[in-house]
Amino acid sequence: MKVTLAMKPVTKGFIPIEAESIVPKNFLSGTDFSVWRGNRELRLDEAFSVSVEGSADRAEDVEVVLSGDTFRLKRVGEYMDGGKITVLGGIGMHCGNFMSGGTIEIHGNADGWLGREMAGGTIVCRGDVADYCASGYRGGRKGMKGGTVEVFGRAGDFLAESLAGGTVVVHGDAGDMTGAEMRDGTLVVHGNCSRPAANMKGGSCYVYGTARGMIPTFRKIGTVQHDGRTFIQFAGDLANRGKGNLFVKDYEYLD
């Protein structure tokens, strides 16, 4: 089954639409549900031109395709556990929060908190991601616990904050405080980033480029080969009695 949701032209400014109901599973029983623009409830077809092709009995066989100006659309794919969502353009905040299975593919950019507290499944973003990709919620508990997030563009600040499992790969640069507080899982940044793995407790963080503002409380272990490259390996964060591994191509302290 393929569900196509084409966003209708926006009538009221830039007020975001919250659409946590857009999850493949929900379309098994029709399209009669709501989204919210600010404090107003809208029927799905008030916000989107909806078309459904074919049928399915399980979420795995449902693909939802979103088109139009979806960069203000929040919470798409929240709690998703199977099936596929394809976003042809950009997507708003909190896409794929708490997701445990299935695939989300975003062709444009993603706004903040992509894959927050995700437990499984796959998110691929072809463009850039804003801050807090694959992070946790306020209060500093575990961030992403499982699954995979792959970003082909750049990532903002606080990427994979409190990462507790799963794999995050960013092909471009990442921002400040990359992998802060991470405790498990794997974070890979192919470009440069700032202050990686600050206060880390566990897990592994790879920076293929330069780590700027390198945290001074990581102990240098030596060099290692990984993925056909030479990395400098650090252990830390000692400030946090951490037992994490940080691998960087090179680094600069703020001395």
Added chain:
Amino acid sequence: MTELLVKNACVIDPLSGINGEVMDLAIRNGKIVEEVSDAAEVVDAHRMLTMPGGVDSHTHICGTKVNFGRYMSPEDMRAGRTPRRGAMHATSGYSVPTTYGNSYRYSVMGYTTLLEGAMAPLEARHTHEEFTYTPLQDTMANTLFDGNWGIMEAIRDGDTKRVAAIIAWTLKAVKGFAIKLTNPGGTEAWQWGKNVSCIRDPVPYFEVTPAEIIRSVVEANELLHLPHSVHLHCNNLGTPGNYTCTLGSMGLIPDLNKKRQTLYATHVQYHAYGGSGWKDFCSKSEPIANFVNMRPQIVMDMGQVMFGRTTTMTADGPMEFNLYRLHHDKWSNHDVELETGSGIIPVVYRRKNLVNSIMWAIGLELALLTKSPWQCLLTTDNPNGAPFVKYPEIIALLMSKRYRDAEFATIHPDTESRVPLPAIERELDWHEIAVMTRAGQTRALGIQDLGKGHLAPGADADVAIYPFKIDEVDPSAEYQRVIDGFSQTEYTIKRGRVVARRGECLVHGSNATFWVAPKVPENYDMGKDPDFIEKFDRYYTVRMRNYPVQDEYLTRSRCIETEAEL
């Protein structure tokens, strides 16, 4: 004039000596009366269990540290969110809900009177502000005196009357209800990062011992003729082997009051530990319960622990720091100048954890081994042992050996060798539960004569009607029905109005706050005492004139005047 007639109520009202009698309750203008006119609104109770509204004599619901528990825990907040609906405002939170969340959830369980367990005098205004937003229960606050400089100095000088005078001035100024001692002396030592080890260990600089503080304050309490006794959180909370310290503290207490206990020892579960460390940690509920059985002057509450996530909060700052060192999670601490302190950390009690399993057993043992239910009241030290919404499960555990055994099978297997619980056959009955959840609290707090906690004519019409008939439920076997029944009233009536019905709160309400104003002779009025004033001005950072809580903060003020014997 508003009238209400509750017909066909199966009433258990221990303070009035009523046990399961089917009767009508007549209510006029918020009070129980002999009879009402034919015009009265009628509620048919259909022989359902009807009791005075629940009274919680030790809970943390309002004030600085409770709010800090909320403030630091957005992850707890999102666990229990409801929107504004009818007369109900939006709520958030599970272990430390918003004030409305507390009030609605308590009301739905039939609770109509709550005592906030710990209020720092300097920050009393905050507690009273939150009371205003706890609309469906009457409230009162224990006031902290455990590290009070003036009191420790008076004790050092051997002047118990001055101790009483300082307490009188402070309670009146902050509109407090009773005296709370939390880890007496320990909270002052903690302001240097230290603690006291037990009741004979002197407080740094002040050189008085916790034993002296407890003794003097207990005597002062009786000199002031306060309705409640001293409310004590013993030294050494939570440490293996602390039961000897608890017995030592209880042993200090003479029987000084005919109407009620002389000491209320709170959350005694946390103070009934044996062993020399965590490795040989075990229950010492038996010696504690045996001791209390021989001492009518002592009443305690359980401080039951239930499994799951919660937030611990107490004025016992050093204890919270030790907990933080065990868990290495978030830790907040807040010391209060010249008075006391507090600490907060989140915890998870796990069935698979041996220490947690033993703690769970100890609370139940205390309740089951204490012969008189009037001497061991039902609490979780909300939210320390568990959020109060777990009370129905605790009631069911106390009423059903079968339920206890079923639960016991799910906890750490080594628990059996460390606790007496599996051998205890006792199952409490409905009357005993009524004592442990309202009548006992009422007598312990000394608010029976103010019309609380019973249903005799003249009493406040605070009534809880639970949706089951006691002759149709076998609590020993049907414990799930007991849990469900106590989780949600059919009707909760507060001051003669139906405030909650089947889980919905129906009115906004407004509470009454009880506080005490002991009358002291002129020469014991600390407001005019030059030494007291001078110290206040020099060492507090708030002016003495700006310290007292103004009348504006009490929407419905119930002042209890007493005549002090000074």
Added chain:
Amino acid sequence: MIVKDAVCPFCGCLCDDIEVEVEGNRVVAVTNACELGTTKFMGEKRLKNPILRDGNEWKDITYDDAIRYAADMLLSAERPLLYGWSGTHGEAQCVGVHMAELIHGVIDNTSSVCHGPSILAIQEVGHPGCTLGVVKNRADLVIYWGSNPIDAHPRHLSRYTRYAEGFFLENAFRDRKVIVVDVRKTETANIADEFVQIKPGGDYAVLSALRAIVQGKTDTIPRTVAGVTREQLIRVANLCKSAKFGAVYFGLGLTMTQGKYKNIRNAIELISELNRHTKFTISAMRGHYNVYGSNEVNTWMTGYPFGIDFSRGIAFYNPGETTAVDILARKECDAALIVGSDPAAHFPRKCLEHLAEIPVVQLDPYPNATTAFCNVQIPVAVTGIDAEGTAYRMDGVPIRTRRVLSTDYLSDDEVLARMYALMQEAQRS
């Protein structure tokens, strides 16, 4: 007439020992207050009545019309923003929360642009703190980190630290050490026993280094960290460990720089670590006199201290998304009610461009920068001057302000309560 023990409604010190001399219902003299407080008490040029923007003109309107305008504006909005709240008392803040809940709006206070990051840090690791008097009476070491009390909280030093008498200090001025950590050599740095000058953006690294040194791990620390030598770091760590009671007061130097709340988290974790060795506390230098009160009120009523979004009925909290600067800059709201603050002076220009496009109502005694973006401004009494109410000091101590003048202005909570009543009525019908 002289009013004694008045409470200063300027900064988070909430000094309550002010004497105000009133003659003919005007304040003519103020004793004990600092320059900031004195000017506030002596303030003039109040707006006389509500005003309405009509095209390119301002018109006077009645309170009834102004209140009706505000209620209608909020009721018809799809995502109203209720912002400010730090410059008013708790009673008004409570009405504000009820309003936000009723109309499903977003309520945020000025802490999002002052110590919001500190709150985010506290939510991650907690907060070992104390009341100001504990520091005054005990602290033999005080550290001002990224804060400049001489300019922002002028009496903090004399009431609570450097120049304050302390019960447990024989000679407080001599026995108390003061360390200042900053990127600038501020006036406060000049009165310090030790000044630690950090390169901008280097606080986090310095804090991490101190944490490691306190744990005895000095070997890995580079020779300099963000411009601070390892020797100085070790000296500072030793001063901290050998203090009997240490207190850190941090300011916006930590909250407004790179890393934001992570700086404060690191500072708090340093203090938690130091508590394994001695007694240490850490506290934020809160700005507005009642900004902490707005956090307290919001917390007991909604569960969250700021940035609360009721769009969906339940309270949702996510600073960075539900906070005023973000919402305005992203043009995500369609009406704004401003109470007790002046966002037009303190927000980046992009936020103001959106304020210019949506209806705005402000409650404020004075014409201010935000007035220019208002459709309606309603003058109110000034809390602590001609209205009384509850305010929370920077350490959480609640104090009731005193009224020193009597004017005919309505207080914030009276105006808000009337708005709320109209809104409730409209929702019922």
Added chain:
Amino acid sequence: MSFLMITGRTVNQGVTVENKTSPEYAAETSTCFMHEFDMMELGLDDGDAIRVTGPCGDVVMRAAASLEVEMGTVFVPYGPYANHIVAAGTRSTGMPDFKSHVVEIEPTDEEPKLVHKLMEDLGGLAYDR
């Protein structure tokens, strides 16, 4: 020349903050405190007008020498002038980068605008009765 702009509280800003329509408030919040060597480099005397260009546009302020700032850094009191060039991005924390903006500074013949004028430039309407 490029500088790191830090904004912050000053006593004078605090004293005038309740009276934002006053010339004193405008004067204080349009002052850019600089190191004297940096001023020499730019050929500036105390009180000279400068154009400060930030990530979101430019604004005219006046330079003032200060012993408190390091070379390469400038300090501007909180207020509408600094905010005219501060970016609104908060890195999703709610808090803009008020203390870490790179700005360009050059001398100018223009005068600083009044607060009213700044507000009107952004679509506001000044109230000056």
